[in-house]
Amino acid sequence: MRDPGGLYDLSLDATTVPAGLHLVAGLTGFSDAGGAVSQVSEYLLDNLEMREIAAFDTDALLDYRARRPIMTFVQDHLTDYKPAKLSLYLAKDELGQPFLLLTGFEPDFQWERFSQAIIQLVQRYQVRDTTWVHAIPMPTPHTRPIGVTVSGNRTDLIDAMSVWKPSTQLPSNALHLVEYRLAELGHPTAGFVLLIPHYLSDTEFPMAAVTALESISAATGLIFPTEKLREENRDFIAKVDDQVENNPELQRLVGTLEARHDSYMEENPLPSPLVDESGELPSAESIAAELEKFLANRRDDDR
Template sequence: MRDPRSLYELNADVPVPRGLPLVAGLTGFADAGSAVQQVTDYLLETLDTVVVATFDADELLDYRARRPIILFDADHLTAYRPPRLSLDLAQDELGRPFLLLTGFEPDFQWERFTDAVIGLVEDLGVASTTWLNSIPMPVPHTRPISYTVSGNRSELTDTMSVWKPTTQVPANALHLVEYRLQERGHPTAGFVLLIPHYLGDTEYPDAAVAALQAVTAATGLIMPTDALREQGREFVAKIDEQVAGNPELAKLVGTLEERHDSYMEGTTLRSPLIGEDGEVPTADEIADELEKFLAHRRTRDDERPADG
């Protein structure tokens, strides 16, 4: 196998602190509710980022299966948007750095791509890896979005994984990355969002919020979500209006609610970030809680007697 490092170009001018979390989301397969696409676009647009490594699209992408966009203006071509798969250094809302792997899911050379990602994880001293995916499920939009969580972080799988099937599933590239990282004992978690099947082909803002909630639970990073929440409220209001005006759709949602509630009665799982009202706290609320926690830790450290 050719050297995996030749798959990407490293930006040697960007110093990367060791011990950062890695967050990954690649598009191209089973992105129900456009959760991954929305999250990665949103983070790249709203956060301060700088490219650490750029992967070679000509090696990894089937252009005829996923054709890139070129702009045509009246009688000539004006711009070309090349496919992008890159590792960026980003900062959350509190200014804490983390690594962000985004772009297209490779069509080719999965083993070599996986070795390349693992090489970056090891070379950069990555502390943990968290990745996102979403699939359509027979669940109602009137209930909080749930997860299936994989990996070797029991504190996440035990508290957040609502659906734990034993089954064969079509893999994506990040499944293989998780599998290989887990073999090495690297802390890894994969979050699969369970999206209402009737919203699977939409851009469902609440799916993006739930994905960011998963990232916060896994890494402690605080992400901006206010714009997504506002979009989500408007989106759900339109869905509720359609449901109210369609008896068949209302019956479907009601049946899904009954099945969902019956299933959830048999589990005590509850996301640590969801309040009693079922709402995900805002970034400001999470930041306030974090500040309280840090203040408490500082007080305890000050009160602790010195060794010796």
């Protein structure tokens, strides 16, 4: 079924989508430092149960000359073509909690129409709130936790998690406009900007994906499997540390970034939402107790 604006097709079973779900979004395109969004999208599509409920019109939204699709050529003929996709999925997290996932390429064209299409879907499915992620390079060290800047109208998340609150003009992402239009309507929305070490921005930094998933979890209560990503990150960091150890210039760079980072954090202390008042990580038992409490509250809300 075609939407009235003509930008997406709905699957026939779309009417079975329950109301009141979280919407999670991440689009690849202009800025994806550390491969944060691309890793998250690939990881969720590969590891979670989901089905497509809306497919956007690629020909209407994508500039093929700027982002050419990949085709496979074998000796004398073409064997495969993988067009870019932008889709809305009904997914389930590790605990079986349903949510909506918007993932794929960032539109090159028709941002206003695209924003109105997202608003239409948000209203159609009575979405509870919208959370999106992207990542930018920053002069920060890989030896410190990845920081985030939080935008939107969810002041609870901004106060608890936003380590950098600049006032500036910036080249925007299509989801910036979606966030802006949703906020105008009073819809709860939060955008997480991951601050990735600039010297790792052109690599696939597994911790960037982990931080993105942790940010989404903090905003929604959804639970995602991250063990594989964390294992990949240990191997990745070991290789980076080995390069730094054998390069005095890199050692000086990282040391300078560490000093600046630590000085900034001392002047702008911000407790992590994952630690208690004493600054300690909670035990597995307390995490389980909080999770049971959360699920019990969700059941009460559903009733």
